[in-house]
Amino acid sequence: MVDVSREEITDGSLIRSLLILAAPLVMQNFVQVAQQVVDTFWVGRLGEDAVAAVGLSFPLTALLFAVLLMTTVGTQVLVSQRAGAEEDSLARRAVFHGITLAFVLGLALTLLVVIFGGDAISLFGADPEVASLTVIYLTTFAFGLPLMGMGDAIEMGFIGWGDSRAALYINVTAVAINIILDPILIFGYGIPGFTGFEIAGAALATALGYGISSLFALGMMLRGRSGLSLTREVMTFEINDYREIVDIGLPLCGQRAAGQSVRLIIVGVVAAAGGSAALAAYTVGARIASVAFIPASGLAQAAQSVIGQNLGAKKPARARRTTWMGAAIAAAGLTLIGVFQWVAPELLVRTFVPDMTSQGFARTVEYLRILVYGYWGIGAIYLFNAGFNGARRTKVSLVVDLVKYWGLRLPIAAIGVMWLDYGVSAVFWAVTISNCVAAVGAGLYYYHTTHNGMLERAIEVASSPAD
Numbered sequence: 001m002v003d004v005s006r007e008e009i010t011d012g013s014l015i016r017s018l019l020i021l022a023a024p025l026v027m028q029n030f031v032q033v034a035q036q037v038v039d040t041f042w043v044g045r046l047g048e049d050a051v052a053a054v055g056l057s058f059p060l061t062a063l064l065f066a067v068l069l070m071t072t073v074g075t076q077v078l079v080s081q082r083a084g085a086e087e088d089s090l091a092r093r094a095v096f097h098g099i100t101l102a103f104v105l106g107l108a109l110t111l112l113v114v115i116f117g118g119d120a121i122s123l124f125g126a127d128p129e130v131a132s133l134t135v136i137y138l139t140t141f142a143f144g145l146p147l148m149g150m151g152d153a154i155e156m157g158f159i160g161w162g163d164s165r166a167a168l169y170i171n172v173t174a175v176a177i178n179i180i181l182d183p184i185l186i187f188g189y190g191i192p193g194f195t196g197f198e199i200a201g202a203a204l205a206t207a208l209g210y211g212i213s214s215l216f217a218l219g220m221m222l223r224g225r226s227g228l229s230l231t232r233e234v235m236t237f238e239i240n241d242y243r244e245i246v247d248i249g250l251p252l253c254g255q256r257a258a259g260q261s262v263r264l265i266i267v268g269v270v271a272a273a274g275g276s277a278a279l280a281a282y283t284v285g286a287r288i289a290s291v292a293f294i295p296a297s298g299l300a301q302a303a304q305s306v307i308g309q310n311l312g313a314k315k316p317a318r319a320r321r322t323t324w325m326g327a328a329i330a331a332a333g334l335t336l337i338g339v340f341q342w343v344a345p346e347l348l349v350r351t352f353v354p355d356m357t358s359q360g361f362a363r364t365v366e367y368l369r370i371l372v373y374g375y376w377g378i379g380a381i382y383l384f385n386a387g388f389n390g391a392r393r394t395k396v397s398l399v400v401d402l403v404k405y406w407g408l409r410l411p412i413a414a415i416g417v418m419w420l421d422y423g424v425s426a427v428f429w430a431v432t433i434s435n436c437v438a439a440v441g442a443g444l445y446y447y448h449t450t451h452n453g454m455l456e457r458a459i460e461v462a463s464s465p466a467d
Contacts, residue, residue, distance in 0.1 A: 006162055009306055010084060010313040014322055018299070018306055024168035025159070025298035031168070033291050035175040035206070040287055042182045043202050048280050048357060050199050053133035055283025056126055056271070059263040060117075060138055064109050066256030068149040071102040072156040073304070074249030077389060078241075079160030080305045081462040084312025088227065093234040095157035095221070097241040102153040106146030113142035124268045126279070137203045144207025151214025154221050160305050163226040170217045178209030251394040255401040262405035266413055266427055278424045281363035285428075288348050288364075289371050292337045293378060296330040300382040307390025312462050316455035323387030323446065330379030331439075338372035345369055367428045374432035377439035384442040387450075391458035396445070404438035 004012075004020040043050050075098030082091035118135045126134070151170060158166035185201030188194035197204060221230050271279045303326045310318040341348065345368040349361055381400065388396040409430045416426020 004162065006083065006309065009162060009309045010315060010318070014306070014318060015325060018302055018322060018326060021159075021162065021164050021305060022295075022299045022302035024164040025301045026295050027298075028164075028168040028171040029294040029298050030291075031171050031175045033294060035178050035209070036287055036290065038179050038182055039202055039206065040284065042186050043199065046186070046198055048277070048360065049127070049129050050133055051283055052126070052130045052279040053137055053199060054202070055279055055286070056121065056124060056130060056134045056267060057138045057141070058283065058286070059260050059267055060120060061141060062263070063257060063260040064113070064142070064145060066253050066260055067105055067109060068102055068145070068152060069256050070249035070253035071098050071105060071149065071245060072152045072249070073252050073389060073394070074098065074245035074247075075153050076156035076160040076301075076304060077248050077308050077392060077394075078244055079157050080162075080308030080390070081312040081392075083161050084309030085462065089234065091161065092228060092230065093236065093238065094241055094245070095154070095228070096230055096234050096236075097238065098153035098157060098245055099150050099218075099221075099230075100237070101242060101245060102149035103146050106149035109145050109149075110142045113139060113145075117142070124264075124271055126271050130279070133199050136200050140200045140203035141207055144211045147211040147214040148207075151210060151217045154214070154217040157221070158225070158228060159301055160308065161226065161228045162305060162309065163228065164302065164305075166217075166220060166225055170213050170220070173216050174210045174213030176209075177212055178205050181205035181208060248389075248392055248394055251398040252389065255394070255398040258398065258402050259405045262410050265410060266430075269413060269417055270424055270427055277357050277360040278363055280357075280360045281367060281424075282427075284349060284360075285364045285367035285371070288341070288368060292334055292341060292371075292375055293382075295333045295337070296379040296382040299326050299330050300386040302326075303383055303386040304390045307387060308462075311391060311455065311458050314459050316459060319387075319390065319455055320450050323383060323390075323450075326386065327380045327383035327443065330383050331376040332379075334375040334379040338375040341368055342372045363424060366425065370425075370428040370432050374435035377435040377437075380439040381435065381442055384439070384446050387446055391455055392461060393449070393454060393458070396449070400438055400442045400445075403441065404434045408434035408437055 004017050009017045009021075039054070040051070043054055075094060078094040078098075079091045082088075082094060117138050121131050121134045121138065124131070151174075155167040155170055158164070182202065182205045183189040184191060184196070185205045186196050186198060187201075188196035221228070223229065267279065267282065270282045303322055306322045307319040310316075310322065345365045346361075348368065349364045381404075385397040385400060388394065388400075412430035412433055413427045416422040416430065417424070420426065422429075
């Protein structure tokens with residue numbers, strides 16, 4: 001596989017550096033979605049209630065990862081800027097601080113789920129059977145959060161350093177273990193006398209897969225790879241490093257929490273308006289649509305590192321070009337992917353959940369087609385946010401998502417369902433409209449701020465002493 005050096009990131013072809021760094025991340029995200037597909041495949045054989053339960057738990061698990069996002073993105077941006085400035089020892093130290101912070105936060109989140117998970121799920125008003133299955137799934141999954149957080153911080157450290165292949169290897173390990181364990185832990189396949197843990201088995205397979213891969217990642221970091229390693233000298237506990245990681249990542253925690261909190265409300269609206277069939281449709285539609293987001297997500301992760309390293313090297317023009325180039329590629333790429341989703345949504349739905357009810361099937365097909373109209377906007381938003389994040393302007397990404405979710409998506413969905421009586425379809429259109437409007441707004445604001453010194457100010461911050 002082709003490598004990209006630090007010199008190429010800061011002095012060579014931007015498009016080559018961006019695409020080479022993004023390629024393993026796109027593959028990594030495909031691998032992650034493959035795991036979601038396999039999970040949905042096996043859980044789908046437990047019935048529609050089980051699928052709905054996973055869908056109900058998805059916004060809650062995403063909210064948990066929103067907290068961990070604070071450490072992962074904070075680690076990536078800090079490492080990339082220090083690496084671009086050739087402060088290698090400080091970059092390694094930032095990784096250690098990201099790992100330790102993520103592990104502690106993971107422990108705290110596990111405790112919160114065990115204590116309050118059942119109460120949180122009861123607020124959705126789902127059917128008792130669906131709610132009961134959701135509690136089982138979420139609680140089992142939560143025990144893997146400390147190791148998952150640690151593994152994510154290590155991944156982002158490698159990505160910030162410019163080694164995205166390491167993240168791919170870590171995720172392939174996680175997904176391979178998950179895929180192998182799914183049929184065993186859910187149904188007991190291959191073990192005489194063992195009937196499986198059903199929906200708890202699905203959560204346990206995921207937690208074990210990512211937990212074991214996190215230990216693999218830690219071993220990789222301790223051994224050293226591409227010049228990035230954890231040595232005794234960098235294993236210190238510097239308050240300033242923790243403060244910088246939190247300062248960069250906290251707005252992104254708020255950003256993700258803003259989005260997931262709206263999703264929680266919308267899941268409740270969907271469940272109340274259409275029951276388990278509509279909730280299953282929303283779940284399956286979101287899982288299928290997540291495949292389309294893979295290129296943009298990988299490209300955005302790569303762009304954050306390229307932008308961060310160029311700002312560390314005091315090259316704002318290259319950071320600016322990276323953002324615009326990435327936004328154009330992502331918008332065009334997701335539009336092309338949407339063509340297939342528009343043409344063959346029925347095939348996609350049958351592949352995921354062959355036993356879906358006719359009502360759930362129809363709703364899922366409708367959701368997939370409506371989503372296609374906003375795919376270009378999703379791609380652009382990913383890259384504009386990467387442009388802000390790489391410059392440590394993560395608060396702007398927070399505002400973009402606050403406007404998208406709270407200012408646009410939730411009001412549109414509420415008005416459509418409650419006052420215009422459009423039913424669940426109003427929620428589907430709210431997603432697409434909010435994505436398109438937010439993309440235009442983010443692009444205009446990025447243009448404005450980069451022509452008024454944002455990147456130059458980011459260089460000043462990145463160049464300030466770390467201690």
